[in-house]
Every structure is written in C-alpha cells, then in structure tokens.
Amino acid sequence: MSNNVVFNLSVCIIGIMILTIHVVNLLIKKGKRKDEMILLDFFLFTIIHFATYLTFTLIKTHYTSNAFIIAFYTVFYMMNNAEVYLLYRYAREYTDWDVRKKKILDTLNISLFCLFILLDLVNAFTGIFFGAEGGVYMRSKTMILSQGYQFVMFVTVFFVALTDHKLNLREKLAFALYCALPFAAIILQNIFKGYAIAYLSIVLAIEILFFFLNVQKNIDLAKQQEKNKDAQIKLMLSQIRPHFVYNSLSAISTLITIDPEKAASALDDFTEYLRMNLSSLSATKMIPFENELKHIRTYVALEKMRFNDRINVVYDVETADFFLPPLTVQPIVENAIKHGILKKLEGGTISISTREREDAVIVEVKDDGVGFDMANIDFEEDHFGLKNIQYRLTRTCGADLDVKSEIGVGTTVTVTFFKEGAK
Numbered sequence: 007m008s009n010n011v012v013f014n015l016s017v018c019i020i021g022i023m024i025l026t027i028h029v030v031n032l033l034i035k036k037g038k039r040k041d042e043m044i045l046l047d048f049f050l051f052t053i054i055h056f057a058t059y060l061t062f063t064l065i066k067t068h069y070t071s072n073a074f075i076i077a078f079y080t081v082f083y084m085m086n087n088a089e090v091y092l093l094y095r096y097a098r099e100y101t102d103w104d105v106r107k108k109k110i111l112d113t114l115n116i117s118l119f120c121l122f123i124l125l126d127l128v129n130a131f132t133g134i135f136f137g138a139e140g141g142v143y144m145r146s147k148t149m150i151l152s153q154g155y156q157f158v159m160f161v162t163v164f165f166v167a168l169t170d171h172k173l174n175l176r177e178k179l180a181f182a183l184y185c186a187l188p189f190a191a192i193i194l195q196n197i198f199k200g201y202a203i204a205y206l207s208i209v210l211a212i213e214i215l216f217f218f219l220n221v222q223k224n225i226d227l228a229k230q231q232e233k234n235k236d237a238q239i240k241l242m243l244s245q246i247r248p249h250f251v252y253n254s255l256s257a258i259s260t261l262i263t264i265d266p267e268k269a270a271s272a273l274d275d276f277t278e279y280l281r282m283n284l285s286s287l288s289a290t291k292m293i294p295f296e297n298e299l300k301h302i303r304t305y306v307a308l309e310k311m312r313f314n315d316r317i318n319v320v321y322d323v324e325t326a327d328f329f330l331p332p333l334t335v336q337p338i339v340e341n342a343i344k345h346g347i348l349k350k351l352e353g354g355t356i357s358i359s360t361r362e363r364e365d366a367v368i369v370e371v372k373d374d375g376v377g378f379d380m381a382n383i384d385f386e387e388d389h390f391g392l393k394n395i396q397y398r399l400t401r402t403c404g405a406d407l408d409v410k411s412e413i414g415v416g417t418t419v420t421v422t423f424f425k426e427g428a429k
Contacts (some may be wrong), residue, residue, distance in 0.1 A: 134146065282332075331376065378413060
C-alpha cells in the first residue's frame with residue numbers, strides 16, 4: 007500500500023472518529039440552538055463524505071473502469087461543494103447579519119452552488135475538469151476552475167466574518183482559520199497530487215470551528231444566563247420595596263373599616279402583584295404581553311388606591327400578539343409614576359401604547375410629569391435600574407430601549423421588539 011493511500015485512509019478514519027464524538031455530544035445535548043442543529047447536519051454530512059472517500063480508496067484497485075472513476079470523482083467534487091454550502095449555512099446562522107446582507111449573500115451562495123453542481127454533472131460527459139484514461143484519474147488544465155465556488159465562498163465568509171463588528175476576536179479568528187485552511191489545502195492539493203490534504207484541512211478546520219465557536223459559545227451562554235439570573239434577582243428585589251409594601255398594606259388596613267369590599271379587592275391586587283414579582287425570579291421564558299399588561303394594571307390599581315386622581319393611565323393597545331421578558335414594561339410604568347407624574351402636586355397622565363410595524367412591535371410609555379435633563383441623570387441610580395431593564399431586553403430578545411425627556415414636558419420610553427430576522 008503506497009504512502010499516499012495510507013495517509014488518505016488515516017485522515018478519513020481519524021476524521022470519522024472525531025466527528026462521531028462531536029455528533030454524539032450534540033445529539034445528547036438538550037435544548038440545542040439552531041446553529042447547533044446546522045452544525046450537527048454539517049458533521050453528519052462530513053462523516054458520510056469521509057466514509058465515501060474511504061470506501062473508494064479501499065475498492066478502487068478492484069474497480070478501475072473509466073466510468074467508475076469519473077462517477078466517483080463527480081460525486082466527490084459535488085460533496086466538496088456541499089461541505090462549503092453547509093459551512094455558509096452555519097456562518098449565516100451563527101452570525102447576526104442584517105436582512106439586506108443575508109439576501110445578497112444567500113443569492114450569491116445558492117447561485118454559485120447550483121452553477122458548480124451543474125458543471126460537475128456536465129464534466130462527467132465533457133471532461134472539462136477531469137477525466138479518466140485506462141482506469142486512471144486525469145486532471146485537465148482547467149481543473150482549478152472546478153473549485154471556483156469554494157474559493158469564492160471561503161473568501162466571502164472570510165471577509166464578512168472579519169468585518170462583522172458583532173463578532174469578537176476569537177470568533178473572527180475561528181472563521182478566518184476555517185476558511186484559510188481549506189483555501190490553502192486546495193492549492194496544495196493541486197501540487198501534491200494523490201494526497202487528501204483537503205480532507206486533513208477539513209478535520210483541522212472543524213476542530214477549530216467546534217472548540218473556538220461552539221464550545222466557547224456554550225460557555226459564554228452559561229455565564230450570560232448567570233448574569234441574567236442576577237439581573238432578575240436584582241430587579242425582583244428592587245420591585246418589592248419595603249416602603250411600597252408598607253404603604254400598600256397601610257392603605258388596605260385603612261380601607262378595611264371604611265370600605266371592606268374595596269379593601270378586599272385591593273388585597274387581591276396586592277397578592278397578585280407579589281405573585282407576579284416572585285414568579286419572575288424563576289422565569290426562564292418570555293411571556294405574552296397580555297400577562298405583562300395585567301401586571302401593569304394591578305400595579306396601577308394599587309397606586310391609585312393611595313393617590314386617587316393624581317394618577318391617570320390611558321391604554322392604547324393596538325397589538326398584544328407578542329412576547330417579552332417578564333417585568334420589563336411594568337418597571338418603566340412604575341418609574342413614570344414615581345419619578346414623573348407624582349413629582350407634580352396635581353399628578354398627571356401616563357399613556358401606554360403598542361403598535362405594530364412591518365419589522366417590529368413598538369411599546370411606548372409616555373408621561374406628562376416633571377421630566378429631567380438627559381445629560382444629568384444616572385439611570386442606574388435614579389430611575390429604577392432602567393439600565394438593568396435595557397440589559398435584559400437586549401440579551402434576552404434583542405430589543406432596543408430608548409429614553410427621551412424634557413424638563414417640564416415629560417418623559418417617553420420606547421421599547422422596540424424586533425421581529426425574527428428583522429434586525
């Protein structure tokens with residue numbers, strides 16, 4: 007058995023073993039992300055790819071007809087293109103490209119992939135890239151052109167990843183190395199003929215992809231979940247403030263002798279308010295906006311029990327068909343009451359509205375309170391942790407929070423919940 011055959015068999019066997027371990031790890035993992043599902047498809051296909059080449063290497067001494075050689079290498083080059091296609095799909099899902107960029111790159115990828123698959127099939131009848139004579143594989147002078155799709159997409163993913171400001175240095179390096187290694191292997195493959203250098207580069211590149219991106223992303227997500235949990239705890243503690251609890255219970259106690267029926271209703275509201283705050287501590291999923299709106303109404307009812315007509319709330323809910331993290335809009339309303347309208351002797355009005363755009367759902371909380379100077383405010387300290395809410399919104403669902411205020415006019419807080427694929 008020649009050296010190149012031993013080399014090729016070793017690369018395929020080692021590659022299949024490594025990929026099988028990764029596949030098993032992904033299969034047994036609970037709650038797989040979408041990019042991990044694509045990575046699983048990528049690994050499974052690569053195992054089939056390696057197994058196909060391994061089988062061919064073992065039996066090609068027994069099947070030496072020109073037709074067999076051409077048929078195998080046609081399938082071989084088509085599978086190489088499919089590898090790159092799956093790489094693009096993974097890069098597309100892993101990164102957060104905008105809609106316009108995705109459409110352009112999707113069109114480029116699909117068009118080139120279909121074109122070169124067609125050229126591979128045409129080659130079987132024309133020999134424009136390779137052929138066979140006497141059972142021996144023969145490259146044509148235009149062979150390098152058969153790998154045009156791979157060249158273009160490797161270069162594209164390479165530069166798109168490097169220029170993506172949302173990726174960190176580790177992620178950029180992983181995509182760059184994944185693209186650079188096969189890119190270099192394609193060139194070496196045409197110099198050292200007979201050695202499966204491209205397959206070796208795929209094994210190395212996959213390890214880089216798996217450990218630099220997937221494993222590290224899982225570690226980062228675990229850390230992020232801990233930070234989110236801390237943020238939820240801080241928010242919950244900030245919501246159940248001792249003076250608010252004391253004042254509410256004191257007001258309910260007073261009502262018991264004056265208006266028992268109203269006191270009973272207020273006590274129900276207070277119980278529901280506490281239940282919602284406590285349940286948010288263990289919440290791991292987003293909730294329907296109707297639930298958040300119910301909590302807002304409960305909180306407003308408790309405050310109106312204490313401040314009567316000083317608090318007026320107008321609801322203009324055009325759409326409630328969306329989800330959001332719990333306790334994200336209610337604290338904004340609470341902030342508008344405490345720091346906005348109650349700072350005025352006569353009180354004021356808060357408007358809570360929702361509207362739907364083609365790419366997002368907008369939630370707006372507007373008050374006509376005292377307002378403030380945007381340049382001289384500490385949101386973290388003075389405004390009930392709006393920075394905390396903004397952090398949770400961004401990390402949990404990619405939403406944006408915008409605050410505008412003017413002294414003597416009031417404050418408007420706008421939360422934009424982008425629809426999937428719109429941002």
